[in-house]
Amino acid sequence: MIVYKATNNDMTCTMGQGTFQYQLGVPATAEKSKCGDTGLHACEYVLDCIGYYSLGRGNRFFKAAAVGDIAEDGTNTRIACTRLTLKKELDNRDIAREAMLYMLHHPQRNGWQKSGHMLCVAEQTADIKIPDGIAIARGSSPRVSGCIGAHLGLIAEQNGKIVAAKLFDVDGKNILPGIWYTLDTLAEAERRQQA
Template identity: 45%
Template structure:
């Protein structure tokens, strides 16, 4: 099962046994898994990792493979497993892509996030600063960001079904700093004035 996990800059995570240091590519095992108790904790929705590790340019985020005995907590994306392998460290664009993928694959689950560095909400979102993420979802979503941020749009039809999604890094070439955009059903980005 693909999951996501956040760490501090030293690739350490706090667990029930104290600080635990991980290595990329290595598989770790525990005897049993139970949410909020034993096993390796991770999340299906990468942005849930921000509850413990903020998007501050220092903390690190990985796509992982959870295996063995897997315990999922009801009502959220938390997953606890007896096996965990850190597969790949993700950059800002990959974090935003993973978030959008989760929203598209699980449109009925709770996906809204507003925290330091990330704004994912209905209709409009904005990323202010650098190395931030903003994603807007709705029938007429609009999004803007400063240079160096990653912005995304998820377009719904009149019935609330997702019909298009796209992300971009604000680079002042293809996507302008502080300019609001919306998305067409054929995934074209269009400038809007709000």
Template identity: 35%
Template structure:
């Protein structure tokens, strides 16, 4: 099963040194042991801070256990496939929302509008709006108000030139001003 995993720099998780490729352990109990990952990329952010972590695309296999806490799973076989840069990480997160529009939202997704915090914001709604500081990522998912399906996604980094700090943007990265706020 394709999933996502965050690590401390150097493929380290709770003191364990992972390797690219296959990693194997004996038991998988989501609350106690095994190799943990998440089906929804954004759920990795519940366990690892965005700014100090590396993010990977993984293939979780062997015995798999879930505990009902977000999309976290534990497995006995974890194949580390590819490191994702920050942009790729958020594109995978947005694609997850497109593919699964009716699943419970990650706690890291905000409704309608939000300012970035700790380096990012992910906003979902019929007319999502976001703003941030220099270097922050703004991920937007516009949903159909009738059926909840994602109609458009957008991702940008506040660069100070095209996307300005402390300016509210919509899913087309057009500035929003006036009486909205």
């Protein structure tokens, strides 16, 4: 099962009554798994990790593989497992992409809206004013804005089905800070860039 794991800057996490040290590419193991109690914890939706480790505060985020005994408890998409391997470290743009892919693959699931330090994922309108921050707007007429260095996403849906999605960055040349982008205005900006 593909999941996401967040850690402290030194790749440690609290585990039960102690601390566990992760290593990239090295499988971590636990004897048993029970969400919130024992095992190695991760989330199916990368942005659910933000509730445990926020963006931009030295925390690190990884795409991982969970195997063995996998337990769920209905707390967001959190799981506990008996074997977890951190496969790839994610930067904030990667996190935005993985969040959008989750929504594309699971359009009917609730809990996709998130906000926090460096993060705004909301229905219809999202805005971020922190460089390297993430703003994703999802809805029938989504619009998004951000500062230079922000990662922006638009997800359009009709009748409960996602019909278009686009991830882009505010570079200050082609995509400008403080401008509200829709899929149409983004397409126009991309046409101007190619001309």
